[in-house]
Amino acid sequence: MMKRLQLDSDARRGLSQISLPFAFSVLLLAAPLTILLAMSFWTQDFLTLDRTFTLANFKEAWTSPVYRTLMLRSLKISIIVTVLTVGLAYPAAYYMSFVAPNNRKALLVFLITIPFWTSYLMRIFLWKVILGFNGVVNGSLMGLGIIDAPLDWISYNQFAVVLTLSHAWLPFAVLPIFVVMEKVNRSYLEAAQDLGDTPFQRFLRITLPLSMPGVVAATLIVFIPTIGDYVTPRLVGGPDGLMIANMIEIQFKNANNAPLGAALALSALVLVSSVAGIFVWLNRRYLKAEGAA
Amino acid sequence: MIKLSKIEKYYGTYHALRDVNCHIKEGEFFSLLGPSGSGKTTLLRTIAGFEGIDSGTVMIGGQSMDGVPPNMRPTNMVFQSYAIFPHMSVAQNVAYGLRSQRLDNAKTAEMVAESLAKVGLAGYGDRAAHALSGGQRQRVALARALILKPKVLLLDEPLSALDRQLREEMQSELRRLQRSLGITFVLVTHDQEEALTMSDRVAVMFEGQIAQLDTPQALYKHPASKRVAEFFGAMNVLKAEIIEVDGDTATTRIEGLGVAELAIPTGASAESSFCAGVRPESMTILDDGEQAYAKETSATVAEVEYRGEMTYYDVKFEGSDTPVVVSMRNTSNRELRKVGQQVRIGWESASAVLLLDQN
Numbered sequence: 001m002m003k004r005l006q007l008d009s010d011a012r013r014g015l016s017q018i019s020l021p022f023a024f025s026v027l028l029l030a031a032p033l034t035i036l037l038a039m040s041f042w043t044q045d046f047l048t049l050d051r052t053f054t055l056a057n058f059k060e061a062w063t064s065p066v067y068r069t070l071m072l073r074s075l076k077i078s079i080i081v082t083v084l085t086v087g088l089a090y091p092a093a094y095y096m097s098f099v100a101p102n103n104r105k106a107l108l109v110f111l112i113t114i115p116f117w118t119s120y121l122m123r124i125f126l127w128k129v130i131l132g133f134n135g136v137v138n139g140s141l142m143g144l145g146i147i148d149a150p151l152d153w154i155s156y157n158q159f160a161v162v163l164t165l166s167h168a169w170l171p172f173a174v175l176p177i178f179v180v181m182e183k184v185n186r187s188y189l190e191a192a193q194d195l196g197d198t199p200f201q202r203f204l205r206i207t208l209p210l211s212m213p214g215v216v217a218a219t220l221i222v223f224i225p226t227i228g229d230y231v232t233p234r235l236v237g238g239p240d241g242l243m244i245a246n247m248i249e250i251q252f253k254n255a256n257n258a259p260l261g262a263a264l265a266l267s268a269l270v271l272v273s274s275v276a277g278i279f280v281w282l283n284r285r286y287l288k289a290e291g292a293a
Numbered sequence: 294m295i296k297l298s299k300i301e302k303y304y305g306t307y308h309a310l311r312d313v314n315c316h317i318k319e320g321e322f323f324s325l326l327g328p329s330g331s332g333k334t335t336l337l338r339t340i341a342g343f344e345g346i347d348s349g350t351v352m353i354g355g356q357s358m359d360g361v362p363p364n365m366r367p368t369n370m371v372f373q374s375y376a377i378f379p380h381m382s383v384a385q386n387v388a389y390g391l392r393s394q395r396l397d398n399a400k401t402a403e404m405v406a407e408s409l410a411k412v413g414l415a416g417y418g419d420r421a422a423h424a425l426s427g428g429q430r431q432r433v434a435l436a437r438a439l440i441l442k443p444k445v446l447l448l449d450e451p452l453s454a455l456d457r458q459l460r461e462e463m464q465s466e467l468r469r470l471q472r473s474l475g476i477t478f479v480l481v482t483h484d485q486e487e488a489l490t491m492s493d494r495v496a497v498m499f500e501g502q503i504a505q506l507d508t509p510q511a512l513y514k515h516p517a518s519k520r521v522a523e524f525f526g527a528m529n530v531l532k533a534e535i536i537e538v539d540g541d542t543a544t545t546r547i548e549g550l551g552v553a554e555l556a557i558p559t560g561a562s563a564e565s566s567f568c569a570g571v572r573p574e575s576m577t578i579l580d581d582g583e584q585a586y587a588k589e590t591s592a593t594v595a596e597v598e599y600r601g602e603m604t605y606y607d608v609k610f611e612g613s614d615t616p617v618v619v620s621m622r623n624t625s626n627r628e629l630r631k632v633g634q635q636v637r638i639g640w641e642s643a644s645a646v647l648l649l650d651q652n
Contacts, residue, residue: 185374185376187372187373187374187376188376188378188379190343190363190370190372190376191370191372191376191378192378192389193362193363193364194341194343194363194364194368194369194370194438195364195369195389195390195437195438195441196364196390196392196393196441197364198364201392205389206378209380210379210380285380286380
């Protein structure tokens, strides 16, 4: 019996290695989530919290047209951003991995990270400058006499949010796809061609399915954070571009209704998790074969 | 079947293939043998179409392969890593190349089953590619290539990743497959034993050049140069001095051993320098009174290495410090010699070969 309780040295070392990050994540992730969960079942009573259990917050979050509109809009925007970003990232990663000469790859990865040298907030403000009423785009087009009045559809709306978010997340999408492509054994490509495939057939039958784990990772990396982004919609979204995270912020601060904010946050979490879960499930056959090189 | 003429290839400034000429016959088991970096894999990939050449021509089945991509060539390849597609089942892997033929499912399944049976994997079709052992992967790679009925099957070190027992098993199996199918096989290997046991003919390559091309027996018995000789099994290399040349043969004084009439190797010129090679098994330590050999030399035993079936003696000829290995089969009534013992070594002219001493 004693033997079973004793851990072998590997297990002990493993535990000691993960204990610190584990404590960290309990403190910063699990604890706040638990508080959020608890709070979502309570009621705000002016300055105090009424701690009797209620599902009223969730009912409001799921039935009120305002929240539903915002939720669906967030979902729509993040899906568009994800499709756009991953769609642009794939050819870039393909070029870096399969076309660029080996001695150029490190440089390309380095170039991909250049946007990170500027803070996220700074980049959003730059888009404001570019897209604004008197911004770079409108100013140039008017100066060239192509348009008479500033274009109103390029700023303070969903278009601006999609553009800004896509730009911000593009590098994050390129890297996981690139990494997975780098792992694709080049002899698979030669074997496919040797067996009669043209380069395009080979891409469809070998390269694309084998790089799908990277596409799935990139999709999740972009989709999950963008649905909850609130800085970008706040700064470039205008009233039409507001997303669910902005409403959560309003509930916690201005509206002084933390329980409703908590219920909205958890609802968004469930929505994101289910969409992500379905996406991973749909791609399960590509994820299984990975690592069997 | 395959005709390579004057092939030159550079990687930047590195001269990978130098003036390669050879003719691989139809239905032949042909091996490219050489140490790593000798250009043998490059040459194979040139035939497959994966490497371009800077000059020369590759003809397969009488047609120039100039500008013909790998997918249009009548060759199929078994890769060193086998390149079994990890996201497909065994059957999908084997059927991969059939797609362009637009067969119906029943016909495809029939051909896959037939091809798998040929390589001894009947019933493995539904297995996932990653659930296979190394030997099974190799068989799948073979089935996948053979199902397309190529004119030439190219094999890039197909056995190097297998353990010894499996390797020997696959050697005879590949040989059997090649005989029964009658397809031309071109095998790349760095293992001289593999090349000797499997091939009809072997091209020995060094530094991007074919050093010698011949049957295994001829390569073993009459290597043209010291380098080729040392690549095939054990060979004692001794200094040689040519006393007199008479047509194709040279009367040669071999260091410590004596004088012999040896054939002059092809490719020799007036400037060539020579040495003599003697295989350990082509000399005998004579018993007292035994007179079975034309020539005799006395020597001292310097080292004895008993290996069960054989005993390897390091001996020193009188007046020579070079240790020479003589191997003796341990027949039931033969005594082991001891270190320091004086012995008589029996040999004949045919025991030695004259070798070009280049590089």
